[in-house]
Amino acid sequence: MATILRDWSYRYQWLYDGISRLAAFSVGGEARFRQLALQGLTINSDNQVLDLCCGSGQSTQFLVKSSQNVTGLDASPLSLRRAQQNVPEAAYVEAFAEKMPFADNLFDVVHTSVALHEMQSEQLQKIINEVYRVLKPGGMFTLVDFHAPTNPIFWPGVSLFLLLFETQTAWQLLKTDLPNLLTQIGFKVGKPTLYAGGSLQVIQARK
Ligand SMILES: C[S@@+](CC[C@H](N)C(=O)[O-])C[C@H]1O[C@@H](n2cnc3c(N)ncnc32)[C@H](O)[C@@H]1O
Numbered sequence: 001m002a003t004i005l006r007d008w009s010y011r012y013q014w015l016y017d018g019i020s021r022l023a024a025f026s027v028g029g030e031a032r033f034r035q036l037a038l039q040g041l042t043i044n045s046d047n048q049v050l051d052l053c054c055g056s057g058q059s060t061q062f063l064v065k066s067s068q069n070v071t072g073l074d075a076s077p078l079s080l081r082r083a084q085q086n087v088p089e090a091a092y093v094e095a096f097a098e099k100m101p102f103a104d105n106l107f108d109v110v111h112t113s114v115a116l117h118e119m120q121s122e123q124l125q126k127i128i129n130e131v132y133r134v135l136k137p138g139g140m141f142t143l144v145d146f147h148a149p150t151n152p153i154f155w156p157g158v159s160l161f162l163l164l165f166e167t168q169t170a171w172q173l174l175k176t177d178l179p180n181l182l183t184q185i186g187f188k189v190g191k192p193t194l195y196a197g198g199s200l201q202v203i204q205a206r207k
Helices: 002-011 013-027 030-038 077-085 123-136 151-167 168-174 177-185
Strands: 047-053 069-074 092-094 107-113 133-148 193-195 198-207
Touching: 002 013, 002 151, 013 030, 030 107, 030 198, 047 123, 069 077, 077 092, 107 123, 107 193, 123 177, 133 168, 133 177, 133 193, 177 198
Parallel strands: 047 069, 047 107, 069 092, 107 133
Antiparallel strands: 133 198, 193 198
């Protein structure tokens, strides 16, 4: 599925950022959207923070305000070049999230923003295992991603968005019980917070 708009949104950063900004209206704007998963979390300046699947640094720019040890990881060299330009305060690593080149128990916080919906279910399982491995005991995994709307009014908008920009993996995520998956791997998971008529979920999980 998806359309040419998906390719264009990855090719042209202004398009990706414009769409994100538009979508973020549903939660009160982009700045709020980017910090939803970090609410209530204390990040100290010496904390090791990973922005997993960082893209062009859309969330990294907020993480570097809290910590001076932020690493962005992404599989796309183009996105990483843009991230380096957009948010030079962070360090960047080109790698797959399912096989991270980091030691065990390294990070205080691993954050991932609207990326898990791009993963096949087996890949998702591997990624969550990897996040668990690289987090310190007591470390936090924070994420924001799609969720099946609980308010029916949001279904047409979400469906149109997924049809235009996403692939089958995003539809798959709507059916995935992420808290359960995280719990099975060993995380202690708080109740997800839903936004935008239930179409977005925010999860904070502790190792
Ligand atoms: C929708 S973008 C999200 C970017 C950014 N986190 C944001 O909030 O806008 C998804 C990102 O995940 C990256 N990605 C997809 N699969 C990946 C994988 N297996 N390992 C690492 N990065 C991956 C893509 O390159 C892309 O930059």
